[in-house]
Amino acid sequence: MTLTIDDFLELLDFYGSDLDSWPLSEAEVAAVALLLTQSDFARDAVIEMRGLEVHLRRPPRAPESLADRILTAAGAGTANPICVRSEAAPAEDHPADDSGWPWTSDGFRWEN
Numbered sequence: 001m002t003l004t005i006d007d008f009l010e011l012l013d014f015y016g017s018d019l020d021s022w023p024l025s026e027a028e029v030a031a032v033a034l035l036l037t038q039s040d041f042a043r044d045a046v047i048e049m050r051g052l053e054v055h056l057r058r059p060p061r062a063p064e065s066l067a068d069r070i071l072t073a074a075g076a077g078t079a080n081p082i083c084v085r086s087e088a089a090p091a092e093d094h095p096a097d098d099s100g101w102p103w104t105s106d107g108f109r110w111e112n
Helices: 005-015 026-038 040-057 066-073
Strands: 082-085 108-111
Touching (some): 005 026, 026 040
Antiparallel strands (some): 082 108
16 A cells, blocks of 8 residues: 555544554555655654644643733723623613623623
8 A cells, every 4th residue: 555645644634643543454554654764744744743732732821911901901990800690681772881891692791
């Protein structure tokens, strides 16, 4: 069996960089091994995929001050608002509460 670089990259994209977990026949495993011994591009693609997978496993991190900067820009100060359920009508009937925070369409509103 011959494995093209395009076929290899498709497998890499689909199954990830852990080549041992790929559901391949013995002939396909041999073809992958042969390609990896012959192609710097294929080896580099596996290394790049491993790096990408490491980054994708990490939770996203925002700067500590991001929430305060957003609230300040919105004119609400630096308090951490919470969203609370309100018995009042949706946004079209109550465009904003006393703090200037809008009501949501499902009856929630922001409170400081």
